[in-house]
Amino acid sequence: MTTTRPIQSGRRYRRIIYALIGVGIASLLGGMFLDYSLAGLVVYAVTAVGALALTLFLQFGSEIELQDEREREIGRRASDVTFQLFGYLGLVVFVAMFLLEATSQYTMTARAETLLYAYAVICLTWGGIYVVFRYRS
Template sequence: MLDTLTSGTNEPEQARRVYYRIVYAILGIAIIGLLAGLVTGHELLGTIIYCGGAWIGSGITFLAPKLTDVPLQDERDTELYNRASGLTLGVLFVLGLSVIPAIYVLEAAGRIDPPPEVTGAILLASGLFLLWGVAYGIVKRR
């Protein structure tokens, strides 16, 4: 698929650029569609656009490397993904360590009554770190 879109001497690099542009454009349109739907009061339409874009972008991300002989990722991409993932989890960890205990102490003292969204965010972050730990253990054992 992507090997037919490119021609020239630097074919793998060109194919990689086309691949990333296509995937990021689809995901960007999906996010903009969701936000536009939320702003205009058409939440269902925005969600449909977002889900469609997310599935199409994810499908291309999964299938394109299997359908072409052109390498679409290399060790530089893997290193960037690893650094970005580590930075994201590190920021969440530091913010969590800074904020979550304070929320629990203030709630126990009767100073605040956190809304259910805060509890959901805490559970989501906890689940993310638990999932990361399980995934790390699986990858380490392979």
């Protein structure tokens, strides 16, 4: 009887999850391109739900590890850099937009307001989660 190390099984399942997501995205884009948007959306929804269900099962209902410590650290570093990049750029852009609006050189559009609210929700959510993690440890 051969045994498979848990991380090797996790990598196999991770490839399956990525394949499901890829098929879903390709179906959505293909459906939009071929004017079969509903069919593409249905395939996308089914594959996205399947990928999410498989991910949740593997993380919480099995012993299989999807990532090792090195991959987790790379993910954390990439997330930190991405959030800082968009966070600081968004802050500069929105402050500039407020300054331009205050000087009557720019009028905030509904789309810009929606982006501002989304930016605020993301930043406040991150801040709340950070505070919870900070005081739990």
